[in-house]
Amino acid sequence: MLIISDEKLEIHMPHLVVEYSNNLTSKPDWGKLPDLIRDAAIETGMFPLGGIRVRLYPTQEYSIADGDDKNGFVAILIRLGTGRSIESKQKAGQHIFDAVSDFLSMSLKPGILCCLSIWLKTTLTFHS
Numbered sequence: 168m169l170i171i172s173d174e175k176l177e178i179h180m181p182h183l184v185v186e187y188s189n190n191l192t193s194k195p196d197w198g199k200l201p202d203l204i205r206d207a208a209i210e211t212g213m214f215p216l217g218g219i220r221v222r223l224y225p226t227q228e229y230s231i232a233d234g235d236d237k238n239g240f241v242a243i244l245i246r247l248g249t250g251r252s253i254e255s256k257q258k259a260g261q262h263i264f265d266a267v268s269d270f271l272s273m274s275l276k277p278g279i280l281c282c283l284s285i286w287l288k289t290t291l292t293f294h295s
Contacts (some may be wrong), residue, residue, distance in 0.1 A: 182220045182246040183208060183263070188239035189225040195274040199221060200267070204243075207266035211259035225245065241281040244268060 183204050189195070201221040208214050208221075231238045245260065262294060 187241045191239045213259045235249045
């Protein structure tokens with residue numbers, strides 16, 4: 168039996184994950200991005216300091232819609248527990264997105280797609 172619950176949680180551990188197409192590997196200093204995102208998340212005041220987790224992954228296999236291998240992407244995913252207002256999520260998401268966009272604009276050509284998605288945690292409970 169699988170039970171899915173959208174209960175509000177008091178403890179939230181945000182996970183921020185960045186994927187980027189591997190044709191962008193030589194452009195920005197990717198090693199600086201996790202700390203930049205962590206700092207931007209802290210600045211929002213929405214995330215508990217001890218709970219923030221940032222991961223960065225180059226995507227080796229991918230397909231771009233127009234098939235042009237000169238185009239690339241940066242995708243940011245924020246996974247959160249429930250219990251935050253839409254307004255606070257929008258404000259925090261915009262702050263993090265702006266920090267990443269500023270970082271990328273210094274080294275990537277125009278036309279690289281950068282997007283941010285916020286996913287809410289759904290609690291799964293398994294019973295036998």
